[in-house]
Amino acid sequence: MKKFYFTMQKLRTTIFLLSITALICSCNSTLQSFKKGQKRFDKGEYDLAIKDLVPVSNANYNTAVTNYLIAESYRLSNRPLLSANYYEKALAGGSKENDLRFHLAYALKADGKYQEAAQNLEKYLSGIPGKEFKIKAQKELDMLPEIENLAKQKTYIEIKPVSLNTTGSEFAPVLQGSDLIFTASRKDQTYKNNGLPFLGLYKAKLSSTTEAGTPELFSQNILIQNANEGTPAFSKDGKMMILARGNTGKSRDLSPDVDLYISRLADGVWSEPEMISVSDSLSWDGCPAFSADGRTLYFGSNRSGGKGGIDLYRANIDNSGRFGRPVNMGSDINTAGDEMFPYVTQDGKLYFASDGHPGLGGLDLFVATRKDGEISVEHLGIPLNSKADDFGLVAIDSTKGYFSSNREGGKGDDDIYYYENTQPGKKYIEEPPVIVKKDVPKKIRYFLAGTVSDINNKTLDSVKVTIQENSSGQAIEELYTSGSGYFGKARLEEGKSYTLISEKNGYFTKRENFSMIGKSIALESLTRAETDTTFLVAIKLDKPEVGKEITKLFEIAPIYYNLDKSDIRIDASVELDKIVQILKDNPSIKLELGSHTDSRATSEYNLKLSQRRAESAVTYIISKGISSNRIVAKGYGETQLVNKCADGVPCTEEEHQMNRRTEFKVLEIK
Numbered sequence: 138m139k140k141f142y143f144t145m146q147k148l149r150t151t152i153f154l155l156s157i158t159a160l161i162c163s164c165n166s167t168l169q170s171f172k173k174g175q176k177r178f179d180k181g182e183y184d185l186a187i188k189d190l191v192p193v194s195n196a197n198y199n200t201a202v203t204n205y206l207i208a209e210s211y212r213l214s215n216r217p218l219l220s221a222n223y224y225e226k227a228l229a230g231g232s233k234e235n236d237l238r239f240h241l242a243y244a245l246k247a248d249g250k251y252q253e254a255a256q257n258l259e260k261y262l263s264g265i266p267g268k269e270f271k272i273k274a275q276k277e278l279d280m281l282p283e284i285e286n287l288a289k290q291k292t293y294i295e296i297k298p299v300s301l302n303t304t305g306s307e308f309a310p311v312l313q314g315s316d317l318i319f320t321a322s323r324k325d326q327t328y329k330n331n332g333l334p335f336l337g338l339y340k341a342k343l344s345s346t347t348e349a350g351t352p353e354l355f356s357q358n359i360l361i362q363n364a365n366e367g368t369p370a371f372s373k374d375g376k377m378m379i380l381a382r383g384n385t386g387k388s389r390d391l392s393p394d395v396d397l398y399i400s401r402l403a404d405g406v407w408s409e410p411e412m413i414s415v416s417d418s419l420s421w422d423g424c425p426a427f428s429a430d431g432r433t434l435y436f437g438s439n440r441s442g443g444k445g446g447i448d449l450y451r452a453n454i455d456n457s458g459r460f461g462r463p464v465n466m467g468s469d470i471n472t473a474g475d476e477m478f479p480y481v482t483q484d485g486k487l488y489f490a491s492d493g494h495p496g497l498g499g500l501d502l503f504v505a506t507r508k509d510g511e512i513s514v515e516h517l518g519i520p521l522n523s524k525a526d527d528f529g530l531v532a533i534d535s536t537k538g539y540f541s542s543n544r545e546g547g548k549g550d551d552d553i554y555y556y557e558n559t560q561p562g563k564k565y566i567e568e569p570p571v572i573v574k575k576d577v578p579k580k581i582r583y584f585l586a587g588t589v590s591d592i593n594n595k596t597l598d599s600v601k602v603t604i605q606e607n608s609s610g611q612a613i614e615e616l617y618t619s620g621s622g623y624f625g626k627a628r629l630e631e632g633k634s635y636t637l638i639s640e641k642n643g644y645f646t647k648r649e650n651f652s653m654i655g656k657s658i659a660l661e662s663l664t665r666a667e668t669d670t671t672f673l674v675a676i677k678l679d680k681p682e683v684g685k686e687i688t689k690l691f692e693i694a695p696i697y698y699n700l701d702k703s704d705i706r707i708d709a710s711v712e713l714d715k716i717v718q719i720l721k722d723n724p725s726i727k728l729e730l731g732s733h734t735d736s737r738a739t740s741e742y743n744l745k746l747s748q749r750r751a752e753s754a755v756t757y758i759i760s761k762g763i764s765s766n767r768i769v770a771k772g773y774g775e776t777q778l779v780n781k782c783a784d785g786v787p788c789t790e791e792e793h794q795m796n797r798r799t800e801f802k803v804l805e806i807k
């Protein structure tokens with residue numbers, strides 16, 4: 138018995154020692170995996186780092202650091218959806234990384250979780266935000282209400298995947314005749330950053346808009362197995378190509394060291410690429426594009442002196458083919474985020490991708506237009522945009538083309554899609570239906586939101602929009618536009634009318650009416666217990682300028698007079714009341730009331746008649762409490778006819794009536 142006791146004790150001791158040894162071995166193995174993953178992360182080998190660190194995370198070793206490194210590896214290899222869970226684990230593990238919540242917010246936004254993203258941005262900004270991300274975080278927080286609104290707006294665009302897509306990455310399509318040239322991860326060697334094959338240039342013959350033949354290598358002279366190459370731009374004659382190349386596969390080259398190269402076509406063969414002068418070897422330079430006339434090169438770069446992240450630049454090309462100095466395209470287009478993949482149409486519109494303008498998540502597609510020296514940027518809506526990255530758009534014409542996306546439902550990482558707009562310029566708001574039981578009472582809430590821009594469609598920030606309920610005269614809400622011109626939301630009541638008063642220094646204060654009468658939705662038509670409906674308005678403001686006629690801006694109907702009369706008609710008094718309100722809202726302006734006559738009677742008589750008409754309008758306005766110092770009566774007689782009805786020209790009474798009018802223009806600005 139004693140012998141058996143000591144034998145059992147020895148056995149238990151052996152088992153204990155073996156357990157301790159196994160635990161030590163396991164800890165050593167976990168520690169080695171952690172160190173290995175950390176080293177690979179530092180070298181930019183993010184996909185390999187993830188493979189080493191995920192088992193370490195599962196073993197709950199150094200949870201704050203391990204999970205943060207995994208999350209960062211997913212983010213830096215452009216897989217934000219996979220990073221959120223590990224950022225949250227890092228937080229739960231006590232991570233003190235300063236910018237963690239900023240990156241978590243972006244990951245949540247990419248998943249369409251806008252409210253959770255906003256909460257993390259607020260917490261990030263309430264702490265000690267990093268200098269690099271502080272402005273971007275505040276702007277993103279300001280934009281989130283507008284993003285929720287964008288998520289409901291859809292366009293009448295149909296999209297279809299192109300047949301050449303695979304489980305790898307295909308993006309940045311370019312049309313050259315019947316060939317679709319594209320960038321794809323199909324090389325023999327693997328890029329350690331994301332675990333995909335290196336990128337190269339390929340081409341496929343299109344048999345229809347979505348069907349392509351077997352892809353083949355674009356050019357053997359362009360190919361380097363251990364480098365990423367792609368996103369080409371072709372000159373107008375197709376004989377010159379600018380492409381991006383970098384990330385050569387060596388450990389020191391895993392940082393984004395991408396540069397722009399030129400290749401020329403001679404006797405059917407593309408030359409060996411050479412770096413061009415506009416490329417900065419110390420920065421990331423990529424996604425080139427030519428203007429329609431081939432005289433300007435556009436590209437993206439994160440070189441110093443930009444607005445933040447990757448900016449769009451342009452460089453002129455002279456007659457000998459030399460590139461001029463790159464110029465940043467300015468803050469109307471570039472933001473603290475990334476702007477990439479430019480494309481310029483024949484009519485001068487600039488399409489590009491950005492994660493700095495208000496968008497649904499990741500890169501979204503935008504179009505910039507210039508009018509009278511002012512640039513406006515417009516989100517291209519759903520379904521061209523999604524929660525994922527949407528980029529690399531090229532147009533066939535004004536209604537159709539191709540673009541790239543890594544959205545859900547695709548075959549692989551990035552895919553190429555064909556799009557066609559069946560109703561250009563139109564959008565609609567779609568609320569997701571939720572079926573409810575018949576006995577559940579239904580409720581509906583109405584809201585008002587909108588945008589404010591100038592007459593050239595440039596969005597205006599910091600505009601105060603006061604929403605006033607007309608029957609009581611009480612202001613129910615005071616809202617301010619964000620940097621993207623968006624304001625909202627204000628709660629409305631059925632059957633009531635409202636006035637929107639928009640104010641910004643340097644612009645006319647303007648009133649617009651909005652009525653809920655006739656806009657109620659029948660409860661029986663609803664498909665869910667609670668429904669929110671938001672009405673959208675677009676407000677235009679203009680700057681006061683001496684000589685500017687204001688009738689069109691303020692939507693004032695023409696002030697007309699009866700034949701040979703100067704008294705104010707009832708219909709005219711309604712419009713003059715609007716002038717009274719404009720003068721009250723804009724105390725710095727002085728107006729001229731210019732009156733006119735038709736061509737009948739003598740010119741001397743008509744000059745006096747027009748003066749009497751102008752003075753009648755002035756008298757009416759003064760009677761409403763406006764100082765006489767702020768309005769001037771001016772008669773022009775028949776000197777400024779608006780149609781053909783001069784002396785001796787036969788005209789109808791309606792045509793003569795068009796000339797018997799009063800107009801309003803700015804005479805002075807204090």
